[in-house]
Every structure is written in C-alpha cells, then in structure tokens.
Amino acid sequence: MSRASHMRILMTADTVGGVWTYSCGLASRLVASGADVTLVTIGPAARADQREMLRGAGVRLVDTDLNLEWQDPEGHDFANAERVLARMEARFQPDIVHLNSFREATLAWRAPTVLVAHSCVTSWARACRDTGWLGEPRWTRYTERVTAALNSTQAWICPSQSFHDDIVEIYRPRSPGAVIWNGIAAGNFPSRKREMIFAAGRLWDRAKNIAVLAAASPGLDWPVQVAGPAGADQATGVTWLGQLPHNALRGHLQHAAIFVSPALYEPFGLSVLEAAAAGCALVLSNIPTFRELWSGAAMLFDPEDSRALHRTLADLCAHDLERTRLQRAAYEHSLTYSLARTTSAYLKLYEGLLASDRTSSQAGEIEVRA
Known part of the structure; x- marks a missing residue:
C-alpha cells in the first residue's frame, strides 16, 4: 500500500x-x-x-x-x-x-x-x-x-x-x-540547442534584476529573450515575450542554449531548475542561494556588474566546448532536485x-x- x-x-x-x-x-x-x-x-x-x-x-x-x-x-x-x-x-x-x-x-x-x-x-x-x-x-x-x-x-x-x-x-x-x-520531474537531455540566451522574470520586480541583463545585452552576437511581465519601460536589445503559459516557457527553455538569472534575491529559483533540466548552460548571480544549489554547475557573476555579465555571455556564445560542458553539468546536477x-x-x-x-x-x- x-x-x-x-x-x-x-x-x-x-x-x-x-x-x-x-x-x-x-x-x-x-x-x-x-x-x-x-x-x-x-x-x-x-x-x-x-x-x-x-x-x-x-x-x-x-x-x-x-x-x-x-x-x-x-x-x-x-x-x-x-x-x-x-x-x-x-x-x-x-x-x-x-x-x-x-x-x-x-x-x-x-x-x-x-x-x-x-x-x-x-x-x-x-x-x-x-x-x-x-x-x-x-x-x-x-x-x-x-x-x-x-x-x-x-x-x-x-x-x-x-x-x-x-x-x-x-x-x-x-x-x-x-x-x-x-x-521537478526529470526529462531527457535535449539533443539540439539554438543560439539563444533566455531569462524569465518580472521587469518591475527589483529582486529579479532583469534591468542588468537588459544593460548587458547590446552587442552580443546572440539574441536575448525574456519571458515575464515587462511593464511600460522596456529596454532595447532584448526581446520581451511577456507572460507565457508554463508549457510555452518550457518550450523556450528546451531551445535556449544559455539561461541567465541576475537575481538579487531568490529563495530557491524554480525557473533555474527548469532551465538546468532543459540542458541550458546556467549564468547566475553570485548570491548565497545559487552558490548553495548550483556551485560547480553554473557560471556566477556579480549581479550589479552588467559589463561582467556581458563578457561572460560573449565568452559562452563564442566557446562551444565550455558551453556544452556547462549544459551537461547543469542537466546532471538538476537530477539532484x-x-x-x-x-x-x-x-x-x-x-x-x-x-x-x-x-x-x-x-x-x-x-x-x-
């Protein structure tokens, strides 16, 4: 029983x-x-x-x-x-x-x-x-x-x-x-990824810190897409997708090669876990939660430094081997959760x-x- x-x-x-x-x-x-x-x-x-x-x-x-x-x-x-x-x-x-x-x-x-x-x-x-x-x-x-x-x-x-x-x-x-x-329920490691950077968060929520990603995006070789309510003040250089149904969000994660969370505050971060389970390379803010949960399976950056984030993303876009390593590391670590x-x-x-x-x-x- x-x-x-x-x-x-x-x-x-x-x-x-x-x-x-x-x-x-x-x-x-x-x-x-x-x-x-x-x-x-x-x-x-x-x-x-x-x-x-x-x-x-x-x-x-x-x-x-x-x-x-x-x-x-x-x-x-x-x-x-x-x-x-x-x-x-x-x-x-x-x-x-x-x-x-x-x-x-x-x-x-x-x-x-x-x-x-x-x-x-x-x-x-x-x-x-x-x-x-x-x-x-x-x-x-x-x-x-x-x-x-x-x-x-x-x-x-x-x-x-x-x-x-x-x-x-x-x-x-x-x-x-x-x-x-x-x-979350585990899925299979995706076989193909697109040259795309993805993030999810409410632009009006300061804790999500999406503005730092928007500031880091101009000049990157790959497009940056952000899912979530954007509000009236939308920065250029980022494609704002608005509020997505959960299935649509997961579909974008399956295709994205890189997932970014510049959060200042995250008690856990389910979207990060879903991105890892979808085989995204993780680029995360250097905050205690992410150090605890994703150390060794993600690249960490200062969430107040948009230039550092730009450099990190540019390097990952350019280096296939490192990106692939991070994608596999994130996926395998996601199985812990x-x-x-x-x-x-x-x-x-x-x-x-x-x-x-x-x-x-x-x-x-x-x-x-x-």
Whole structure:
C-alpha cells in the first residue's frame, strides 16, 4: 500500500510566480502516490493556462478571492480568510494542512499544519537594499504575523538552507525548521540547442534584476529573450515575450542554449531548475542561494556588474566546448532536485506529524479518563 493512501491534504497556493509551479507539481505527485489533495488558491484565481498544469492530475482545485498576505500587511482580510478556510477544513476534513504562505498558519486548524516559507517581504527588502519602509506600522504588523505563524505551525520548511538561515535571523522562530529542496520531474537531455540566451522574470520586480541583463545585452552576437511581465519601460536589445503559459516557457527553455538569472534575491529559483533540466548552460548571480544549489554547475557573476555579465555571455556564445560542458553539468546536477525526492520528503514529514498527533490525542484521552 502507498505511504499516502487515504491521506487527505489541504494545500494553499498563490498563482503569482513559482509557488504555483511548485504546488502543482507536488500536489500532482502526492495524488499519484495515493493522497487526496485539495489545492486552494489565495489571491488571484488560477488562469486557464495555470489550470491546464493540473489537467488529468486528479487534484481538486478551489479558487478563493482572499488577499495575498503581502498585499494586506495590516490584516484587513484576516477575519474573512479565517471564515473561508474554516469552511474548507470542515468540508474536506484534511489530515494535513500544507500552507504555502505565513498568515494562514495562525488560524485555529484542527489538523496538523506544515508551513512552507517560499519568500518574505523583509528578506526581499534586505536583498534589494531597500529597508527604510519596513519600520512603517503596517509592515511591523506583517513581521509580527510572520513570527506568529512560524511559532504556531507544527513544522516549517524552507526550500534552501540559505533562505532558512535568513528566516532564522529575521524572525527567530522557536522551532528550528527544516530544509526540503524543491523538485521537478526529470526529462531527457535535449539533443539540439539554438543560439539563444533566455531569462524569465518580472521587469518591475527589483529582486529579479532583469534591468542588468537588459544593460548587458547590446552587442552580443546572440539574441536575448525574456519571458515575464515587462511593464511600460522596456529596454532595447532584448526581446520581451511577456507572460507565457508554463508549457510555452518550457518550450523556450528546451531551445535556449544559455539561461541567465541576475537575481538579487531568490529563495530557491524554480525557473533555474527548469532551465538546468532543459540542458541550458546556467549564468547566475553570485548570491548565497545559487552558490548553495548550483556551485560547480553554473557560471556566477556579480549581479550589479552588467559589463561582467556581458563578457561572460560573449565568452559562452563564442566557446562551444565550455558551453556544452556547462549544459551537461547543469542537466546532471538538476537530477539532484527530483520531484520524487521532494514528494518523499514531504510524505515522511506528514507521517511524522500524524503519528505525533495521534500520540498527543491518546495522551489527552488518558488524562481525561484519569
């Protein structure tokens, strides 16, 4: 019998960024392992192309109109979230509640909770060196809620040791937390690549630092394509593809010879993993997360130095052997971050929490009888 047989899991997710990709992959794999999974969106409803990522997976999808916590730092929507999610728990009767944001961990769940910290406003601001506004009352309240969430949940997880260390330094949670790397399903190493440089990120998000790539692009022999919302201020020298469905994004990665992430802040970087699995040579900013996850399988550069990035990309475009070596190194290292391994780690965590919950319940029953 599967380890997940008859396990009911209620999982929250937002549809903005890589959390959706993570949630769809994990939820689908949990269902394939025998679990019953309800995926509840927080924030904008899933788009048609995002729903397509779950087609045939057997995951139950429920949209809500609840605010994302970083869009509601004062907690105006908290009481509404409490009512909506209490109804969800009563309706689906989960054994485990898997939360992909902080706020919801402070609710009075009956089932054991797992909180996965994918990012936070404070660590984002620190990485961007823009922290003056964090002292405003609404962001002080946000920090208090994140701290309370980490101290309320039965287990909290980060996708990298680097981000785990940031969380510990900022919020000082009472429990130590743990690290479970994100994972994706492995594919075959692609046989052919095109002379193309590819990146993905929101131009308006300073942490993605796409402006540095735009500044480095003029004069390169190969075209540079960027997927993601560009906004009105688009630099020349780069082809802006706009928001792409996930399947289209993966198609571009299959063709691109080089993938660039100039991020100032990245708690994990699922797009980097997807690029590596597609056999792209990786050119990544020299930040703690990428050193932890991709050391030896990528070229690292100073994310504030567009000239250094230009030189690195120009050299890779010109040198076939080095580019091919990096492509193979990235692909082989991507196999470390498999969806099967990620799912197994979460199932082990869930089982431990359920066993502990049963023991606590039995102890409580004994105390009542006494």
